[in-house]
Amino acid sequence: MWLSDNKLNHLRTIVGDPDFSSTKYTFIKELARGGMGTVYLAEDRELNRLVAIKVLNTPEVTYDLRNRMIREAQIIARLEHPGIVPVHDVGTLPDGRVFYAMKFVRGSRLDEYAAQHASLRDRLRKFQAACDAVAFAHAHGVIHRDLKPQNIMIGSFGEVLVLDWGVAKICDRLWSAVPWHRFGQSGGKPPHSKEAPDTIEGTVIGTRDYMSPEQALGEISQLDERADVYSLGAVLHFLLKDQPKVSKAAKAICLKATASAKEDRYSSASELSADIGRLLDAEPVSAYHENALEKVSRWISKNRFLVLLVLAYLLMRIFFAFTSRR
């Protein structure tokens, strides 16, 4: 029997594609492939809607990886926030691979969005929204650990969603401090897996270019929300690097967020978000101490309309004074 290249490619595809025959989903196509799982577009036949389904990548279904996927679904399910894509369903395929179905987001990734000539203000607004979603996760005891432009989606209505919580970690210190009753939830036991590889000190998880120094060293027990602050700072750097006019304040925010020592960074994503908000409102930012000239310059920039109005008024007064004298 001779398998032509066409047949071979077809067989490779059918072996690689997930078998949804025992579920209510119909496979459509592959959307994206990540370190742990692949995301497919599928149709939910019962609700007649499109969903994104993440399926464990490796055909080697180990207890660790199954647990990790289930844990990811549990973590996201807890994080009910407009900036975090909701999980609809979790299950197992006939071959034993775990999957979870989530909202299908139409739009582009932050790196694609930035490449479409988004203005600096637009970029900063989207970045701030991402910070807010991450801050919400931190408030629920969860750190993302893999923040990068490729994991931030801009929806077709401009909404910002933080994706891929596959390597997220429950931070014990944050978890125990969460006022669960205020969120209408019971804290309960964190969705930990003792066997999960990330619990092993020395394991490096994340993406090199966006990873904090402590994360790159595999200091798992040392990781807290400031690791995410560093990654957000690296994302901000990505958004600023091709911009012609970046203020000193914006650069200072970036530098503070990506400080090598975590003590020198913003203590939380919400603090970083607040500084970005102040930058957008032309208010002084905590990361930068401006001199008197810069203060005046910022005040003028912020009150440009008022300054123009006063200038116009003064010019008119000078003009009338001059003409009446003649």
Place this chain on the structure above:
Amino acid sequence: MDRDTDIGGPLHKFPVTNHSAIIAARSEDQLVRSRAFETILAGYWKPAYKYIRLKWQADNEDAKDLTQGFFATAFEKDYFASFDPQKASFQTFLRTCLDGFVANERKAGRRLKRGGDVHHYQLDFVSAEAELAAHAAESSLSPEEYFHREWVRWMFTLAVEALRRHCDETGRTLHFQLFERYDLHDDGNVSYASLAKEFELEPATVNNYLAAARREFRKIVLEKLREITATDEEFRTEARSLLGVIL
């Protein structure tokens, strides 16, 4: 820029896969070693033969002798015991050994004679030669890429045959017939509806039978792959390569 999520690091260890013939080939037990070797031979002889024909420009008789000689010598001299999965994949290792063997034979000006004291395996060189005659190697492929491509083709061919046997043994002949008509047929006009009509089945039944056959096929492919890889990491890497996906 490094954009890929990494889950690994200095303490990450990759355990060996179960049922690995590569590991079993190092066994002290002669019977275990012998079985493991047969598995490796079955998985690699055809791509090895075609590779010798292409890269070393050997005629068919010479290529047959070199293929037989290589596997016989590998078994006798324990070539595969020195395989280190940290350095390369088994496929690359085997190809390198094969190149070394053929180069030595050529240098020594030897021609391995069939019927001598070298063990000979029952290998279907006629089919391999027929495939070479009917399907010339693409000129854009390097010999190494050609070896890999033919290895993938051979893996899938073995898996299809294994699926056929499995379906016959479990009374699922119809499953295989549907799989053969839909997934192995070059006719692009075959649809679930046309198959339902042809086999007098409900379209849903065609869907279910095909899904079951594909599921079994997937399992067989991965089992075969597991047999001829040494570690979980190598298994995953080869699975990605074999399934044509990039991580």
